[in-house]
Amino acid sequence: MRVVQILESFAWGDAIGNHVQALDGLFASKGLEHAVYANYVDARVANVGLPIADYDPSADDLIVYHLSTGSDLNYKVAEYPGRLVVNYHNVTPAHFFAGYNARAQESCKEGRAGMSYLASHVDAAIAVSDYNARELRQAHYDCPVQVVPILLDLSHLGPAGRLRTVGDRAHEDAGTRLLFVGRVAPNKRLERVIEDFSYVRRVVDQRATLTFVGNAGGMEAYLLRLKKYVSAMRLPGVRFAGHVSLDGLIELYRTSDVFLCESAHEGFCVPLVEAMHFGLPIVAQNTSAVGDTLGDGGLLLTQDDPREAALAVDVLMRSDELRDRMREGQQTQLRRFDPTVVAHSYLDALGLL
Numbered sequence: 001m002r003v004v005q006i007l008e009s010f011a012w013g014d015a016i017g018n019h020v021q022a023l024d025g026l027f028a029s030k031g032l033e034h035a036v037y038a039n040y041v042d043a044r045v046a047n048v049g050l051p052i053a054d055y056d057p058s059a060d061d062l063i064v065y066h067l068s069t070g071s072d073l074n075y076k077v078a079e080y081p082g083r084l085v086v087n088y089h090n091v092t093p094a095h096f097f098a099g100y101n102a103r104a105q106e107s108c109k110e111g112r113a114g115m116s117y118l119a120s121h122v123d124a125a126i127a128v129s130d131y132n133a134r135e136l137r138q139a140h141y142d143c144p145v146q147v148v149p150i151l152l153d154l155s156h157l158g159p160a161g162r163l164r165t166v167g168d169r170a171h172e173d174a175g176t177r178l179l180f181v182g183r184v185a186p187n188k189r190l191e192r193v194i195e196d197f198s199y200v201r202r203v204v205d206q207r208a209t210l211t212f213v214g215n216a217g218g219m220e221a222y223l224l225r226l227k228k229y230v231s232a233m234r235l236p237g238v239r240f241a242g243h244v245s246l247d248g249l250i251e252l253y254r255t256s257d258v259f260l261c262e263s264a265h266e267g268f269c270v271p272l273v274e275a276m277h278f279g280l281p282i283v284a285q286n287t288s289a290v291g292d293t294l295g296d297g298g299l300l301l302t303q304d305d306p307r308e309a310a311l312a313v314d315v316l317m318r319s320d321e322l323r324d325r326m327r328e329g330q331q332t333q334l335r336r337f338d339p340t341v342v343a344h345s346y347l348d349a350l351g352l353l
């Protein structure tokens with residue numbers, strides 16, 4: 001038997017690409033014959049992935065198809081012999097991209113159609129969150145559906161280090177440092193993060209700063225809108241850092257005070273796990289899979305109101321005790337994402353134990 005992973009785009013450094021590489025290493029460690037095929041293979045992972053044109057299907061293959069976007073593969077994989085398991089990462093609803101990127105909008109629309117089509121063609125499904133599993137069941141996936149998180153190895157991030165306390169900030173005479181990490185995209189609702197920040201500056205800490213880290217490729221129109229919004233509000237302290245180096249990202253996680261997330265749609269949200277790894281307090285809107293990933297590792301907002309978000313930041317910044325309790329919840333949640341635990345669950349879901 002050969003375990004074959006298939007996906008539309010095998011990118012370097014994104015959440016799904018990292019997941020695929022980690023699974024490939026897992027299958028290798030178990031002595032299984034394994035391979036990865038994609039329509040697009042980033043040159044930096046060409047040692048792992050091959051073009052889908054090179055795939056020679058076999059009835060003995062166990063196919064793991066990573067579904068996250070529109071692709072001809074959403075239909076082609078149903079024609080391959082062998083056992084088919086969909087690993088569902090979610091597809092962002094197309095309406096978020098209206099007016100920003102027509103190609104992305106159409107791709108997401110096609111992705112949703114492909115997800116529905118595959119319902120009657122798969123032998124099993126793995127969802128990376130409870131939210132994703134609910135979507136599959138609503139789409140009439142009557143096959144076994146198991147929830148197994150993304151396989152994450154956070155060792156490259158190093159230890160958390162010591163985070164700033166209330167006393168540290170007073171001694172430094174420095175403002176509250178807010179951080180968001182993630183792709184610059186409309187479903188992330190970065191404009192709402194900016195609104196939250198405006199209230200933080202107004203009623204919590206007039207020296208506060210906000211840093212956005214993430215690539216805006218394909219969403220330049222959205223980034224321009226955000227920058228114009230900040231300018232129109234005459235709001236100082238906002239920085240769009242774009243892509244940063246690993247060392248730069250680690251430094252931001254270690255030196256920030258609160259991770260602020262207002263995303264309207266997430267299938268998992270890896271940056272939340274990274275923030276928990278660093279013990280960084282988190283304030284997040286309870287939408288889509290955010291609550292599944294965060295658990296008790298942060299303050300989940302119950303009202304879509306920037307004043308509530310600012311109040312949550314204020315409460316966290318006033319109490320080291322509350323921040324310490326949150327970190328305890330984060331450690332509990334991180335145990336769910338321990339690579340050894342996830343690897344065992346994944347192999348079990350594939351019937352490989």
